[in-house]
Amino acid sequence: MNPLRHSATALALLLALAGVARPVCAQATTQGDVLVLTTGGTIASRATGPMTDGASLVRGIPALATVASVRVDEVFRVPSSQMTPPDWLRLVKRINAELASAPRLRGVVVTHGTDTMEETAFFLNLTVRDARPVVVVGSMRGGDEVSADGPANILNGVRVAVSESAKGQGVLVVLNEDISAARDVWKTDNRRVDTFRSPERGFLGAADPDSVVFFRRTVQPHTTTSEFDVTRLETLPAVEILTDYAGFDSTVMRAAIERRPRGIVFTSFAGGRLSGGGQAAVRMAGAAGIPVVVASRVPGGRIVGAPHSGLPRILARDLPPHKARVLLMLALTRTTDRAGLQQIFDRY
Numbered sequence: 001m002n003p004l005r006h007s008a009t010a011l012a013l014l015l016a017l018a019g020v021a022r023p024v025c026a027q028a029t030t031q032g033d034v035l036v037l038t039t040g041g042t043i044a045s046r047a048t049g050p051m052t053d054g055a056s057l058v059r060g061i062p063a064l065a066t067v068a069s070v071r072v073d074e075v076f077r078v079p080s081s082q083m084t085p086p087d088w089l090r091l092v093k094r095i096n097a098e099l100a101s102a103p104r105l106r107g108v109v110v111t112h113g114t115d116t117m118e119e120t121a122f123f124l125n126l127t128v129r130d131a132r133p134v135v136v137v138g139s140m141r142g143g144d145e146v147s148a149d150g151p152a153n154i155l156n157g158v159r160v161a162v163s164e165s166a167k168g169q170g171v172l173v174v175l176n177e178d179i180s181a182a183r184d185v186w187k188t189d190n191r192r193v194d195t196f197r198s199p200e201r202g203f204l205g206a207a208d209p210d211s212v213v214f215f216r217r218t219v220q221p222h223t224t225t226s227e228f229d230v231t232r233l234e235t236l237p238a239v240e241i242l243t244d245y246a247g248f249d250s251t252v253m254r255a256a257i258e259r260r261p262r263g264i265v266f267t268s269f270a271g272g273r274l275s276g277g278g279q280a281a282v283r284m285a286g287a288a289g290i291p292v293v294v295a296s297r298v299p300g301g302r303i304v305g306a307p308h309s310g311l312p313r314i315l316a317r318d319l320p321p322h323k324a325r326v327l328l329m330l331a332l333t334r335t336t337d338r339a340g341l342q343q344i345f346d347r348y
């Protein structure tokens with residue numbers, strides 16, 4: 001064996017023994033290095049048996065070797081319904097550390113379940129500290145289903161991660177050949193593979209078979225322009241979500257206040273309108289000194305101005321409740337002042 005090969009093999013063995021993420025697809029003609037971090041989800045699932053480990057997931061896609069030199073590591077192996085805010089913190093710290101220590105890395109791909117992909121992607125969008133692409137991918141069909149969409153989504157995620165045009169676009173969600181902005185994307189269908197859409201603003205771009213193209217940019221701050229620094233945080237401020245409904249019983253709010261959350265997102269009807277009980281509930285939270293963000297249950301358009309302008313509430317504008325919760329958790333690390341929080345919701 002030639003000595004160079006020999007030392008490379010020895011190094012690989014050492015890294016493997018040390019549990020360090022290892023290259024699973026490498027070829028001289030690739031467009032660069034990409035780190036794939038796996039977290040579980042349907043993309044790692046099969047009808048029977050345990051979830052596939054990260055390395056096997058990527059090893060099953062030989063075409064990757066023509067695109068990038070891929071290093072893979074498993075961060076979690078869970079359905080995304082089990083992801084928690086501490087898990088988001090662990091994930092973003094890992095991503096930031098990897099990007100900071102590897103200037104040659106072109107980008108990072110995160111494989112993730114689709115149930116809470118919107119939350120994780122938006123959180124990363126606000127806390128990743130680098131302009132290089134971070135691409136979140138998942139699948140609607142398990143690995144052993146007919147027309148499993150996972151392998152193509154991972155391949156396209158890596159193609160986007162090495163693409164020069166994806167730099168500075170914020171965190172991206174790539175499924176079904178569509179590139180979505182983490183801020184705007186919604187899961188819109190319970191089953192179909194074209195579930196990830198941005199109803200109000202449209203896709204950011206496409207991972208077409210011949211090229212990766214972008215149609216527009218996100219103007220709200222993200223990644224390198226975001227003000228949120230979670231480097232030293234071990235937990236995020238607790239934020240509850242409550243939902244208004246016809247005939248809302250405001251004692252539900254009393255129960256929530258007793259848990260002393262740092263903030264509450266209140267899901268309203270269209271336009272931010274609230275039931276009588278809902279209005280009483282917002283007043284109650286205001287009197288208890290807990291900021292309440294009103295987010296509409298309706299997907300299209302922003303909440304503006306009236307109604308209920310006398311209530312102590314912050315408007316989520318066009319963010320849905322689950323994303324308003326992510327932003328409120330981060331915003332509360334900067335300020336608890338209602339006007340200051342509204343400014344953050346207006347900006348992001």
Ligand code: ASP
Nearest residue numbers: 041042079080113114115
């Ligand atoms: N249960 C899955 C999850 O982990 C759903 C999916 O990935 O599509 O979110």
